[in-house]
Structures are given as C-alpha cells and as structure tokens.
Amino acid sequence: MIRTRCVQQLSALKRGSSLGTSMRSQNSGQPTSNLSARTPKRPRKRRANFPVEKLMEQFLEQSAQAEDNFYQVEERRLQAEDRRREMEHARELQMLQMLGQMFSSVSSAAAPSKASPPAARAPVNSSASSSPSCPRGQSGQVKHPSPRRDCFTQQSRLSTSAPQALVFDRYYSLGSTSHRGMDDDLLSLVKNTIPPLTSKKHKGQDGRIGIIGGCQDYTGAPYFAAISALKAGADLSHVFCTKEAAPVIKSYSPELIVHPVLDSPNAVEEIEKWLPRLHSLVVGPGLGREGLLLKTVKEVIEKSKTRDIPIVIDADGLWLVTQQPSVIQGYHKGILTPNIMEFTRLYQALNREPMDSSDHQHSLMQLSVAMGNLTVVLKGEQDVITDGSKVFTCSLEGSGRRCGGQGDLLSGSMGVFAHWAHSASAAGVIRSVNPSVVAAYGACSLTRQCNSQAFQRHGRSTTTSDMIQEIGSAFKKLFES
Numbered sequence: 001m002i003r004t005r006c007v008q009q010l011s012a013l014k015r016g017s018s019l020g021t022s023m024r025s026q027n028s029g030q031p032t033s034n035l036s037a038r039t040p041k042r043p044r045k046r047r048a049n050f051p052v053e054k055l056m057e058q059f060l061e062q063s064a065q066a067e068d069n070f071y072q073v074e075e076r077r078l079q080a081e082d083r084r085r086e087m088e089h090a091r092e093l094q095m096l097q098m099l100g101q102m103f104s105s106v107s108s109a110a111a112p113s114k115a116s117p118p119a120a121r122a123p124v125n126s127s128a129s130s131s132p133s134c135p136r137g138q139s140g141q142v143k144h145p146s147p148r149r150d151c152f153t154q155q156s157r158l159s160t161s162a163p164q165a166l167v168f169d170r171y172y173s174l175g176s177t178s179h180r181g182m183d184d185d186l187l188s189l190v191k192n193t194i195p196p197l198t199s200k201k202h203k204g205q206d207g208r209i210g211i212i213g214g215c216q217d218y219t220g221a222p223y224f225a226a227i228s229a230l231k232a233g234a235d236l237s238h239v240f241c242t243k244e245a246a247p248v249i250k251s252y253s254p255e256l257i258v259h260p261v262l263d264s265p266n267a268v269e270e271i272e273k274w275l276p277r278l279h280s281l282v283v284g285p286g287l288g289r290e291g292l293l294l295k296t297v298k299e300v301i302e303k304s305k306t307r308d309i310p311i312v313i314d315a316d317g318l319w320l321v322t323q324q325p326s327v328i329q330g331y332h333k334g335i336l337t338p339n340i341m342e343f344t345r346l347y348q349a350l351n352r353e354p355m356d357s358s359d360h361q362h363s364l365m366q367l368s369v370a371m372g373n374l375t376v377v378l379k380g381e382q383d384v385i386t387d388g389s390k391v392f393t394c395s396l397e398g399s400g401r402r403c404g405g406q407g408d409l410l411s412g413s414m415g416v417f418a419h420w421a422h423s424a425s426a427a428g429v430i431r432s433v434n435p436s437v438v439a440a441y442g443a444c445s446l447t448r449q450c451n452s453q454a455f456q457r458h459g460r461s462t463t464t465s466d467m468i469q470e471i472g473s474a475f476k477k478l479f480e481s
C-alpha cells in the first residue's frame, strides 16, 4: 500500500515534471528579442516570468531528488528482504536435511551399507530418492518414464581422491546394461535441489541468471539460453551482449532484460555492477571470438569467481578456455559443456597430444582432471558428465534432429540448476555429491526430454524453439511427477 502510494506520488511528481518541461520549452521557444523591440511592456513581463521558471527548476530538482531517495530506500528494503528470505530458505532446507538424515539412518539400519567392488553391483541405497527431504513434498521412490536409461559411474582411474559420495558410494562397471537405480538416485537428487513454488517468495529468489553472449552474427543463441533459464524456473534472465545485438534480442522477447554493454569501453564495470544481483552466469552462447570481447569476458569470469558465482561455460566461451584454461581451471563452481568439436580442441590444448577417440569417457576424465576436477559435460548421443572422479551418462531419449541451438537450451537451463544445486549443497541438502554434477545431470535430462517431446510433435520440422516450448511439461514429467 505504502509502496503504491509512493509510486502514485512519484507519478504525480513526474507528471508535474513533464508539464514543467513542456512549459519551459514553450517559453524558451518564443522569439523574444523582436517582440521586446515592438512593445515596451514586454521586458517587464519577462522579468515577471523569470521567478516562475526558477521555481519550476527548483521543483524539478526536488522531484528528481525525491525520486532518487525513494529508489534508494526501496533498493535497501528489497536487499534486506532478499537476505531475510534467503535465510528463511536456508533454514527450511536445513530442517528438510535433518529429516532426510533421520530417514536414511532408519533405512541404513535395515540394509547392508558396505560398498560392493567394481562390476558387482551393490544394492541401491535409495536414501536420496526415497528421502522425505524433497522440498516439494514427494515421498517414496519416484518412478520416471525412461525409454532408454543407462546411467552409470566409473570408478576413477585418474583421480586419487577418496570415494566421496554418500549416495554414490557404489561402483558400476562400464558397459552394464541397466542402472535404473542410479538414474533414479540422480534424478531424486536433482529434485531435492529444486526450490518449492510457494506464495512466500519475492521476485528473483528462485534465480537471477546472467547470460554473457550475443553479437552481430549470433542473436539466437543468447536468446535461447536466456529464455530456457526462465522457463526452467529462474525468475529473471539478464543478457549482456553487444550494442548491435541488443535491440534484436529484445525484439524476440519482452521477458528478457538486455544490457547492450559487452562492447562498450567500460564493459567490465558495467557488467560487474550486476554481479552482486546474479545467482549464476552462462558464458558463451553467441559470444563470437572477437579478441576484445573475449578479454572482457575473461575479466568478468575472474570477478565472478571472487564472488563464488556458479559459471557454466559453453560455445565461444569454450574457445576462450581453450586459449587460456587458467581462467576457470580448478574453480569448483565451474561447468564446461563442450560438443565433440569443442571437446577435441580443449583436450588437445590441455594435454598436448591427440585424443584417444575410441574412449571418450577416459579422455573426458583426463580433461576434467587437467582442468582441476572441473565438471565437464560432453554432449552427444549420450551426454557424459564427469568431475574427474566418476563418470555419469544421461541417455534419456532425445530427438533425431540436430538443429542449432539445442546446446543453448542446455547451458541456459544448466545455469538455473547450478544455482539451485549449489544453494542446496550449502544448506546441506545434498552432501558429498558434487553439486555441479547434479546440476549438469538435471539440465541434460531436461534438454533431452524436451527434445524428445518436441520431436514427437513436430518430427523433421522440429526446431529449438519447439524444444523450448516443451520445457514446462518436460520439467513436470521429470521432476514433479
């Protein structure tokens, strides 16, 4: 109410301002010098008008000041509210985690807990999937429609790190045919990170995502990524692109907040001032490979790392990583999403030797380890995910279409999942499992489900826009049923 009144008062002030402006321009538009020559009384009239103009100027200054003050106070209020909600959310998650722990201790008392050796599949510990800790109130193990499920882990041949995961302390041999339990575990973990939809939140809480990309040649890619982030559940989606690309991207959708700053002389500062408000970044869709843009992006990545923001790097962002791997090396909230071309370039840059193309999974783990156990997703017929210690694959049925932009759907939605997974991990909801891996699995599953649904409807004519249309129902089917 108070806010509405303030806004009304401000509007009234603004109306006054514009009235003042038009009055001023009318006055100043008079050809006064000729008139004053003809009538002796004119100078007196002008003197009489002078204080009115002065008053009007004062009034305008005061109203601008009042407007500034109002927005400053409002900004502070929203920030405080943000903090309060985030604490509330963390408390809720902690409570849910405690419930989960209680539940899993009951289950482990009833089942043998020792991990089985490689190739001998251990009984599936469904503590994550059956945990009542799901914030949306699911209970029991959830069954998902899965035309082709084949998710497995491979015990690390490269990493010396101790087995980490509570839920994933089970080993599966590569090439096993069915690991339905593991697939369900991963999906359940993803589910546990998804914030509940309630009426107790305010705009922005479920995700403010920044997409860095969009240049003269590529406007579709950043749009696909940004709209996918929104449709997957983010509240606000910002695109930081070049000046030329901005009007085009804006014209695709009124939902996006588009900043034409990427090629401005002070681009880093312009983007940096938004970082405190962003929950995750997706770097690269439609970025292009122009040197100055890449330099700016490198600096933005450095600044984002100091703020601990999850960063998904795709497309031309991966080109930058190929040139300068140190930009993201070892950053545990970083995720790389190469296709096979991008992967080959990265591998060769890091390992300085040709890749063994007969064993992509091994090469992927090598790359991840070389990048400091960064989470890497190799996209393709199966999406292969690793953080250098274990390998997971997502083989949900996708589509037979290979139209451009599907990778943008993946990276945009992964930006949201990354924010959710890291928040859930910070609150202790997912433990001993790399949240970046959980986020990657969530986004791969969603993308493939969208692709499959769109393909069923549109067949050969399926485009990325059709796939994006499916995000709502695919999300529901995978994570909310």
Ligand SMILES: NC(=O)C1=CN([C@@H]2O[C@H](COP(=O)(O)OP(=O)(O)OC[C@H]3O[C@@H](n4cnc5c(N)ncnc54)[C@H](OP(=O)(O)O)[C@@H]3O)[C@@H](O)[C@H]2O)[C@@H](O)CC1
Residues within 6 Å of the ligand: 217, 218, 219, 220, 221, 222, 284, 285, 286, 287, 288, 315, 316, 339, 340, 341, 342, 404, 405, 407, 408
């Ligand atoms: N609507 C838009 O605005 C869109 C814009 N996009 C943006 O375009 C930018 C450049 O991205 P990019 O992928 O075209 O560049 P790059 O990696 O150099 O590939 C070049 C060549 O490599 C090959 N190739 C590619 N993938 C392969 C694979 N899986 N398996 C095998 N080969 C593969 C293939 O070569 P070809 O087969 O034609 O010889 C391809 O032509 C980037 O910013 C991206 O975001 C896209 O998002 C799409 C929608």
Ligand SMILES: Nc1ncnc2c1ncn2[C@@H]1O[C@H](COP(=O)(O)OP(=O)(O)OP(=O)(O)O)[C@@H](O)[C@H]1O
Residues within 6 Å of the ligand: 315, 338, 339, 340, 379, 380, 381, 382, 383, 398, 399, 402, 403, 404, 405, 406, 407, 408, 409, 410, 444, 447, 448, 451
């Ligand atoms: N052969 C395939 N079979 C089924 N699904 C696939 C296949 N290849 C890719 N996909 C799906 O498309 C997603 C994006 O992979 P793709 O290889 O198209 O990325 P990209 O080339 O980077 O995309 P973009 O055109 O946006 O640059 C993958 O995560 C996967 O879900």
